[in-house]
Structures are given as structure tokens and as C-alpha cells.
Amino acid sequence: MAPRTGKSDATTALPRAARGGSRSADTSRRGSHPAPADRATTIALANQKGGVAKTTSVASIGAALAEQGRRVLLVDLDPQACLTFSLGVDPDTVERSVHDVLTGAAELGDVVVTCDEGVDLVPSAIDLAGAEAMLLPRPGREYVLRTALEDAKAAYDVVLLDCSPSLGVLTLNALTAADALIIPMPCEMLSHRGVGQLLDTVADVQKILNRDLEVWGILPTLFDGRSNHAREVLADVGERYDLPVLDPPIPKAVRFAEAPAVGRSILSTARSSRGAQAYRDVAASLLARL
Secondary structure (H helix, E strand, O other): OOOEOOOOOOOOOOHHHHOOOOOHHHHHHHOOOOOOOOOOEEEEEOOOOOOOOHHHHHHHHHHHHHHOOOOEEEEEEOOOOHHHHHOOEOHHHOOOOHHHHHOOOOOHHHOOEEOOOOOEEEOOOHHHHHHHHHHOOOOOHHHHHHHHHOOHHHOOOEEEEEEOOOOOHHHHHHHHHOOEEEEEEEOOOOHHHHHHHHHHHHHHHHHHOOOOOEEEEEEEEOEOOOOHHHHHHHHHHHHHHOOOEOOOOOEOOOHHHHHHHHOOOHHHHOOOOHHHHHHHHHHHHHHOOO
């Protein structure tokens, strides 16, 4: 599948719903769904450690929620633009991205593209790497994303934020904008350190920037049920951090590596696989909280 260019057009721009216009083209494609709430639930998936299946989880949970008829917006906050590429949009040809939104060069609705998974995407590009430096001198820099999402939240049921693998200004923006946090964590002991550091940051955000932020739990990823070590980590992590552990754990599988090559999630490329079903089950457990 050739990656799309990421151009927004009349069929993809978000503001139609936010401004009271029709989204009939989208809803006919996605099937029936409940009317969106007054405000979408915004969920950040964050872990400053790389390689934890964070982007895979955002794409897969988003696709699973769209299968259930929810209107879903994904926001790629990583300069590496892995989520953008994974959904079939070429980051090198994106004309406007989340960088333009955060720096005030574009409205969020002007950069949204619609993807084949039945989700909308705010794409990223490499220029996002410079956004942190541009935001640092701005008053209220942690609230820029939250403000940008305000108009969008009337058009969707859920907004999923794919955070960069750091605890910098971009991740602080995500935590300030979010209603909830999910922490993807591989079932290996070295991943514990990253979770502890992230939770320290979350505690500061809850005190200073976003008192309403809730930690919904840890999402175990890259789980190998044949490994005693993986099973021990899975059994330990919830008690160690006094947090819920989302169920089921996401299995380690080569299918996850294959899906981005065709610009789709595993729910499309391997619909009946254990990994796809695991993400459907996790999404189903989240539905009651949206």
C-alpha cells in the first residue's frame, strides 16, 4: 500500500462536526454508532521508554473502538511519526501536522486526515522535534494541546494521544490535556524503572496542571506466556505500583511488525489473530469508562 500524503480535504476536516456541520460521509462509512457525548474522553498512552508497543497500542485500540462504532481521533505527538506511518500516511509529504497546531500556525481541524481504519488522525512529522524549543518560552506552554483539542472534543467519542518517548514538554502537554492515562509496559523487569519515573511526573501534573487526570492502569505488552520471567513481571506489576493491570496482556507476535508496512493495524491485517483479539478485549474494557 502506498502511503498517503496526509493532505486534509473536505472529506477529512474535523471542524464540520465541531461547528455543527454534517459528518454524514464519515458516518456512512463507519456504520451506526451512539451519539457522541458533550466531551470526548481523552486518553494518553505514555511511557518514556521506547519500544514498549505504545504506538501499536494507540493504533490498535483506536481501530477496535472504531469497530464498535465510536468516533475516534488519534494524535501523533512523536517526532518520529511512527503512528502516522503505521496508518498509511507518509510523514515526509505531510503538508501540515501537529507541529503547526502546537505552534499556532494551523487549527487542529485543518490538519486532520481520515484513515482506512475508520479513525481520524492528527499526523506528525520530523519538524515536531523543534516544537519543544518553540514552546519553552510560551506562557502556559503545558496547556497548548488542551486548548487546541477543545473544539474537537464535541466531534468525537474518544481522543487517543500517542506520546513521545520522553518526559518533555510534548508529554506534559498530553498529560495536561488528558482525562486518563494508560501506561504500556513490556513484561520485563527493566521496564519497571520507566513506569516509576513516569508516575512521579504524573503526580506532579495532578498537583499542578491537571487535577482531573486519572491513571487507568498498566497495559502489559510484548507478553510471552511461555516465559516464567514474563509471568512473574505480570504478577508483580500491579501490586508494585498499586495500579490496575488491563486484561488481557498483549502477546508478542510478528504480526504487529508486519501491519505498519501496509499502513494498517493488526485488526485489519490479521483480524483473527490473538493480538488483534487481545486489543479488542482491552478496548471493550475501556468502553464502560468512556
